[in-house]
Amino acid sequence: MTRQLAGQEIAAALKGVFPEALTDVGASDVTVRGEDILDVCRHMHDAPALAFDYLVSLNAVDWIDSFEVVYQLVSIQYNHKAVLRTRAYGREAPVLPSVSSVWRGANLQEREVYDLMGVRFEGHPNMRRIFLWEGFEGHPLRKDFLLQRP
């Protein structure tokens, strides 16, 4: 079985390197401050004890007050997995650093999150809409997106 790293384990591994990055430690996940997510991800990818070389998925949830982006990570080397969360605030232009320089697999997924949820990823090589056309108004997966315009 793939071992799910507990939040405390991840926190212990990250505490020494990023003492201020973690805002919340859950049972099986940790929440990382938005501006630190790239550094944390790079550390989790590179650190030999963690070796999260595989980004399973990257998706976002609209919690009205903020956008939560969830990173499902897996280490193929050790067969363990971890869940990272981070939050982007503001409804106009929520911004997070892009992790596509760490995992290329994030490239399309970040574009999808931008297209449908409106979270912009800084440092992404091609931050454009992916499914909808340029000029589409709004981001449909947001909770305040009206399905039928009045």
Place this chain on the structure above:
Amino acid sequence: MTLKTEPIIVNIGPQHPSTHGVFRLRILFDGEVIHDVEPVFGYLHRGSEKLAEERTYTQIVTLTDRLDYLAAMSNNLSYCLSVEKLMGIEAPERAKYIRTIMAELMRISSHLMGLGFFLQDLGAFATPLMYMFREREKIMDLFEMASGARITYTYMRPGGVNDDLPPEFMPALRKFADEMPGYIDEYERLLRENEILITRTKGVGVLPRDLAINGSLSGPALRASGVPWDLRKADPYEVYSRVQFDLPVGQIGDNYDRFLVRLEEMRQSLRIVRQCMQQMPAGPFRADLPMLLRPPKGDAYAHVEGPKGELGFYLVSDGSISPYRCAIRAPSFINLSLLKEMLVGWKIADMITIVGSLDFNMGEVDR
């Protein structure tokens, strides 16, 4: 005399015989050689994730059918596992075996289509494709017995399956499992050693191991690159921990490896099906659940090894009858992450085969 040459941009798709749906590639060609690639998605975007937020948990099963319409059972399974994980329940034993059988038959069917269209892209003028349609028909007949439908099954439910297997299913399945290895051998004999196939696929579209991992590829495309990563082994769900099967793994990750991995996986799937048939217990086929599911607040991510790769559903529940968020990890979509790296430097003909060997499905890519 100096020749003036200029690169040209060609749109491959969305209407094109071998783009597997409505995929579009904007390609910068210098002569026949690809210099730059930009995939364009979205022609089949239906907003499944948004639709899911408006449906009850049981209704969403029908939406999952329409993701990868060549592998609807695997989609159902992944979604149902995710809901079960969210609710903290498990399906009864018999349902688990039924689901495993269905998922493996679906894998065979999807690989048949993948290989057939791959060979079609190579220019083998539909003969292998038609052979493979012949066996897919048999699988679809089996599914029709169980679920009443041939493409969009909606067979599985959170907590089990919709209905028990009809009595004629098992003999038919046994007959199929006996016949199928011969057919797989037939495909191999038809083309595997063909010199043209070998020169067209060997060393073409090589995806190195580390790049494949970094690009989040999954499924046969990842295993062909030499990564023995299969969720059925790595993170067993349903009854995969109780059956024996081997994991075909490629060596260098070229088109030929992807071709061989799919061929071999069909055999292994048959092995699993046969073991499941022997082990299958009697008993209930569905957990006793209310009509309207109200999972507790929280989130869950469950994944299966679908025919195209890791298929996962990330569900967030707010305690109501429909999910707050239903995010789909679509393997076809993410497998296209490295398209540019794989295509640049190859010719048009190779482009078609490389895209074909990835075996994606636009219903799942665009969702």
Place this chain on the structure above:
Amino acid sequence: MAVSALATGCQPPGFFDGQNLWHEWVVNFFPRIGDSICRGMGGHADGGPPNWLIYLVLGFLGSLIVVNIAALGVPFVVLLERKLLGRFQNRIGPNRVGPFGLLQPVADALKLMTKEDITPAAADKIVFALAPLAFAIPIILMFAPIPWADHASLANLDIGILWVIAVTTAAEAGIFMAGWSSNNKYSLFGAMRAVALLVSYEIPLVLSLLGVVLLAGTLNLSEIVLDQRFAPNILWQPLGFFVFIIAVSAELNRAPFDQLEAESELVSGFHTEYSGMKWAMVQLGEYAALIGFSAIIATLFLSGWKGPLWIPGYIWLVTKMAFILCAFIWVRATIPRMRIDQIMAFGWKFLLPLSIINIFATAAEVIAFPDALPYWLIPINIAFAGACVVGMAKLLGFQPKTRKIVIPGRPVIGDDTPGRIVPLMRGGN
């Protein structure tokens, strides 16, 4: 040069003369028609119409027959191909129109005639309209020197082979015109491939024919058939046949060399933008070339209209053509397509040396046995051809047996159950 060799039928053929008129009519159908028309017009008599008029009428009539063989044969070859492909692919094929789908060609033709003829707005309209003609007409011209029976060719050219090669090469201009004028990038790719591929394959095509020409000592197709009175040329020229049939299938854009249209890559290649009757003309040209070249193959290598039984020559020829057509369709149904650079490499590195070897070997045989080649040369020739093909393939790095490579197994990640990694057996190369 006489326009019509049917006029040569005015001299009655030697055997059967006056014995069995009906049988003679069947066997010598083509010359007899010419003969009777000639007589009906009062030829060979004083005070009849002038010879040029007879030649003109006969020429027109002969052309009518031969052009209709090409034009009406095409739909039925298409039907044959669709039926056979259906059978190869576990399907039935067309069976809705008429008994066994036999009226499908008629339905196809009606559909094509009534279809809208679209010219793209950005196309070069004149060239676009002319291209199908420039493609189809030379192909039909190629039927002129084919001997359908004894003394029954439309034009008994002394340079028959040269004529066939020349007019079919001229058709490539039509392909290029079509691809260029469509103003479509797929068409352009198809046209560029056409120029590269067809011009390259002309060389082995012509060189492989030289062996036959050396044996017969003439370029005249009728003479070449008559020269094969002991055994068909395929036995004397196995290597030449091998090279020729491959080069022909490249010339005809047939699988595995159908790079010009490459359905899965270039949609339809050079005729992507064509529709209606223009498209029908392109199809006509392609399939007429298929029929024509199968007649040429039968004539040059399978002793043409000659056969061991007393069956009319044209039936022998059509039977042999049908076999060759079926073989082409079989190959199309089975083999994947090659890549353009592989095709070019195959033509230049493999076929060209083989065809040159063939010329020298044939020349040596002809010098050694100036009168007639002895029969014991046949097995030697076949063995020689096989050795050349295999040797050349080995020289270019083909390994017929699969080399089994086994890599040490890595542990399966998270393996809780028995089971192992199967390293896949990759072949050689």
